[in-house]
Amino acid sequence: MTDAPFSPAAMRGAVDLTSLVRAAAAPPASAAPPAPGGGGPAASGAAPTGGLVRDVDDVSFGEMLELSSQVPVIVEFYAQGLAPSLGAIIASYGGRLALATVDGNRAPQLAQAFQVQQVPAVAAVIGGRPMQLFVGMPAEAELRSVLEEVLQVAAQNGVTGVLDVAAGEDAAAPVEEPLAPLHQEAYDAISRGDYAAAVEAYRQQLAQAPRDQEAVAGLAQASLLLRLDGATAAGLRDAAAAGPHDADAQLAVADLDLSGGHVEDAYGRLLDVFPHLDAEGRTAVRTRLLDYFEIVGAEDPRTIAARRRLTALLY
Numbered sequence: 001m002t003d004a005p006f007s008p009a010a011m012r013g014a015v016d017l018t019s020l021v022r023a024a025a026a027p028p029a030s031a032a033p034p035a036p037g038g039g040g041p042a043a044s045g046a047a048p049t050g051g052l053v054r055d056v057d058d059v060s061f062g063e064m065l066e067l068s069s070q071v072p073v074i075v076e077f078y079a080q081g082l083a084p085s086l087g088a089i090i091a092s093y094g095g096r097l098a099l100a101t102v103d104g105n106r107a108p109q110l111a112q113a114f115q116v117q118q119v120p121a122v123a124a125v126i127g128g129r130p131m132q133l134f135v136g137m138p139a140e141a142e143l144r145s146v147l148e149e150v151l152q153v154a155a156q157n158g159v160t161g162v163l164d165v166a167a168g169e170d171a172a173a174p175v176e177e178p179l180a181p182l183h184q185e186a187y188d189a190i191s192r193g194d195y196a197a198a199v200e201a202y203r204q205q206l207a208q209a210p211r212d213q214e215a216v217a218g219l220a221q222a223s224l225l226l227r228l229d230g231a232t233a234a235g236l237r238d239a240a241a242a243g244p245h246d247a248d249a250q251l252a253v254a255d256l257d258l259s260g261g262h263v264e265d266a267y268g269r270l271l272d273v274f275p276h277l278d279a280e281g282r283t284a285v286r287t288r289l290l291d292y293f294e295i296v297g298a299e300d301p302r303t304i305a306a307r308r309r310l311t312a313l314l315y
Helices: 018-023 061-067 087-091 108-113 140-156 181-191 195-208 213-228 233-242 247-259 263-276 279-296 301-314
Strands: 053-056 073-078 098-103 121-126 129-135
Touching: 053 061, 053 087, 061 073, 061 098, 073 108, 087 098, 087 140, 121 140, 129 140, 181 195, 181 213, 195 213, 213 247, 213 279, 233 247, 247 263, 247 279, 263 279, 263 301, 279 301
Parallel strands: 053 098, 073 098
Antiparallel strands: 073 121, 121 129
């Protein structure tokens, strides 16, 4: 699915995230740990920060919401097999932007609040107000153009702080080990929206290393994105409503639910329809669920519950 970037004007009339954070009992910003190496208050005109890039969930997002009153916070939704990719670009703005990375599968309230339908998806928060930016990952030039628009909207709303990055590299993005060549090839393909190439790269990796669990999960994720490419949420949901026992229609909406972080909805839909399907349909649903288990993680409580229910239906 390919969507053009949203206009930052979408900020007007957006849903206020404050109620979400209060419901999640997020700690106040004053409870956040000091920046690494920070020995005291930030310099005048600079907002204190524990890092330009932070991985957050439904609870810890409260810190970033508070930070958005100082600088625009970019919010990047990802999932297992699709690592966040904006850290270096955000760091290049020298503290004028911050980045919150969110695993949509593990932060369902945030995914719902930002109306995330698939990942990667990017939004922003300015002064506590959310704005959708784009789905998928555009070229760097287009991405920077959107970020400049975000900064303009922020300035219009009096959000013009600069984060204190004097602590050094620790205040920016964490240093990660380089990916294996085929993993990097798949990651780059996903970033440019070429999901078929990503699937092929992961298949090549598994041909060389059949026990590479990251490649297994990556292949499942890339395959999901490829299936959704070019589809619309409304079209998929209409088809599923018209065919409640149509395996293909239910599988497509389950893909949509999972890509938006609605794990339990995806599992529940397929497990509910399973008893009503013929042998071919049941095989397709079972295979898709096994892919989902790889994407979400075998140790996730939702996966454990779904696997238990699938076993009961099989035997």
